[in-house]
Amino acid sequence: MTATVKLDEISRALGKEPLCGSLDKEVCGCYAGDLLSWVMSHASYGDVWITIMSNINVAAVASLTECACVIMAEGVEPDADTLKAAGEKDITLFSDQRSVYELCCLVGKVLCKNE
Amino acid sequence: MPDDVVRFCFDVDGDDFSSAGAASVEVKKRLRQLGISPEVIRRVAIAMYEGEINMVIHADGGKALVEVTPDEVRMTLEDHGPGIADVELAMQEGYSTARENIRSLGFGAGMGLPNMKKYTDTMHIDTEVGRGTTVVMTVKI
Ligand SMILES: Nc1ncnc2c1ncn2[C@@H]1O[C@H](COP(=O)(O)OP(=O)(O)O)[C@@H](O)[C@H]1O
Numbered sequence: 001m002t003a004t005v006k007l008d009e010i011s012r013a014l015g016k017e018p019l020c021g022s023l024d025k026e027v028c029g030c031y032a033g034d035l036l037s038w039v040m041s042h043a044s045y046g047d048v049w050i051t052i053m054s055n056i057n058v059a060a061v062a063s064l065t066e067c068a069c070v071i072m073a074e075g076v077e078p079d080a081d082t083l084k085a086a087g088e089k090d091i092t093l094f095s096d097q098r099s100v101y102e103l104c105c106l107v108g109k110v111l112c113k114n115e
Numbered sequence: 116m117p118d119d120v121v122r123f124c125f126d127v128d129g130d131d132f133s134s135a136g137a138a139s140v141e142v143k144k145r146l147r148q149l150g151i152s153p154e155v156i157r158r159v160a161i162a163m164y165e166g167e168i169n170m171v172i173h174a175d176g177g178k179a180l181v182e183v184t185p186d187e188v189r190m191t192l193e194d195h196g197p198g199i200a201d202v203e204l205a206m207q208e209g210y211s212t213a214r215e216n217i218r219s220l221g222f223g224a225g226m227g228l229p230n231m232k233k234y235t236d237t238m239h240i241d242t243e244v245g246r247g248t249t250v251v252m253t254v255k256i
């Protein structure tokens with residue numbers, strides 16, 4: 001098990017502020033995936049969820065799994081209604097150019113450093 | 116009827132992807148208010164979400180009823196969609212009739228019904244082609 005860190009450490013490692021949502025949340029792990037059924041049953045509370053999905057259903061799954069934040073990878077940006085729904089649900093959302101793999105490594109480093 | 120049963124009802128809109136999952140999010144919130152354990156809530160949320168999504172993508176919407184007794188959470192998902200011709204086949208992991216436009220949204224992995232079975236204690240499907248489908252699932256508290 002990795003120790004928990006605050007979401008603002010992820011924000012600092014990414015070098016950017018989120019598009020919406022607060023940074024005052026705890027991060028316990030990381031999950032990467034795009035099939036929503038898989039994410040629903042495998043992501044857990046406090047995960048950083050890395051995905052290339054951008055539609056509004058991402059907001060519902062993020063809310064149900066209680067992940068710490070969503071990072072849309074590979075330059076994917078949220079649809080307007082996704083951003084709106086995420087804002088309303090206080091889901092912290094980042095968009096980043098890096099690949100899913102690079103983002104997993106980056107998040108992994110932050111989590112390991114705090115072990 | 117004993118009044119230690121708490122009931123929530125939801126209409127699940129068929130042509131509205133943007134609110135898909137709304138009933139599950141609401142159920143989760145209510146169960147938390149009732150002090151149900153996180154593990155039970157997690158299982159209910161997964162099963163309920165998959166059932167809700169199926170009603171949206173396969174059946175043009177329906178109704179969801181959630182009843183909480185001292186012993187269990189019971190979810191009844193009822194639709195008047197096309198029904199399921201071969202339930203055994205539909206239950207297989209990876210089987211899906213979802214079209215490409217649905218898959219591109221991240222659905223149609225063919226994991227819904229298997230997940231609903233996996234994360235609940237009982238699941239019963241009552242379906243008839245041309246009439247609709249009712250799925251009843253329970254999770255012990
Ligand atoms: N409520 C429903 N009404 C009609 N058909 C359904 C319903 N739920 C599931 N099905 C059928 O069963 C198949 C498998 O469902 P599921 O395991 O949830 O996978 P998916 O939804 O990803 O296709 C669906 O593709 C569909 O053909």
Ligand SMILES: [Mg+2]
Pocket residue numbers: 165168169223225226227228
């Ligand atoms: Mg499904």
